[in-house]
Amino acid sequence: MDIILVPGFWLDASSWAEVTPALDAAGHRTHPLTLPGLESVDADRAGIGLRDHIDAVVAAIDSLEGRVVLVGHSGGGAIIHGALDARPNRVERAIYVDSGPLGEGGVINDELAADGDDVPLPPWEEFKDADLVDLGTGLREAFRARAIPQPKGVAYEQQHLHDERRYDVPATIIACEFPSAMLKEWIDAGHPFVAELGRMRDVEYVDLPTGHWPQFTKPAELGRAILASVERTA
Template identity: 35%
Template sequence: MTTTTSSPTIILIAGHWLGAWAWDEVLEHLTTDRSDVIAMTLPGLDGDDPSRAAKTLDDQAAAVLDVFVRFGVSEDRPATIVAHSGANAPVSLVLDRRPELVHRVVWVDSGPVAPGSVFAPDLPEGVDELPLPSLDALAQQASLEGLSAKVLERFRDRAVPEPGPVLRQPVELTNDARRRVRTTLVCCSIPSAQVLELARAGHAVFAEVANIEHLDVIDLPTGHWPMWSRPRDLARAIQSAASRTS
């Protein structure tokens, strides 16, 4: 039987090109104590940081662990991490390094990466950063379903180029305890049934899902950015997942 726990700290981390601002609409719909919810901008995605293009996945994982310290996350009071899209690489590192500090991880149209994964192995060393592609090119990579012209314009205006080192760095994972962290998949652009089928088949992108010991899934049909297309429903899914203890 599912039970609940009181107000775990919830850390919201958006994917490539995005900062804390990407969660604004979701935050409006969360009914938990707002002091326990942190939307963070990963190192490398702060447009005002002059050294941001040199940031690495290690820098990003360290920043999440710093948030743990600042907000009193501990084994007795573990956090729920909500990771969208490309935030899966630094969050996978966090799960590997300090799994005992994570109550649950919620992957939003995303999932854990496998050891040795590299997001863009062919990105030349001379490329310092990767800007948001044109919307036409982006639509070839991920679903834009549910996003209005106004939302897409804001995305374009506020997007920060992704640091090259983040995209080229292999994700080194050695601690199998990461697979025992309770996990929720919020499946948006690909239905959960298809995700699980691909995981069982050993598909490179989804294979690590098959190794998760405590998994539940939520289908939230929409595009790849549900924080904008279905923010109220995503907030409900996050709260439901954060409150679970089994």
């Protein structure tokens, strides 16, 4: 199975390096992506928006034969959902890592402070305690050293969806900060944060308790969770 992995904000393809070995060893073909504007700290991020990142994932899908699995972490969950909407007939499963599908008109996070076209990684003090579980001093230093500013347009631009066949594609939620039981309670309560998730017709939930960056705090466990979901799909 071809597995396309989309990183969250401030990260490039290399952020999946400790997650993919379990998938590769099982015979799957992994395709971690570096999205436009995330090539380097010095990359030009002017004019890059959410649609550009979605289009980059769609191009990756179109470059492969057959059906694929999409994996998106954090803001990458919104991006793979846009790609799923564009190519519902090509996606075998969408896996959202500490994230979920972003519905029509939603934005990933327009409250992040921007510096021109860039959204730099904020100071740790601005994150919630739940974000930082298991992300010790060494991991925080390594993360900040590798962090690349996110294009402002990706964070601020609205999601636009067109094909309701996206609701028929099986989905997996790998819940890290918030347990899956809480997500299900929010769906039952009609919370707008999970409205799009509530419309998905085939969703499995996997709990992986840790902070917001399991690819750093529990990479082997995350790799096994993704592998199990892929193999259940196959």
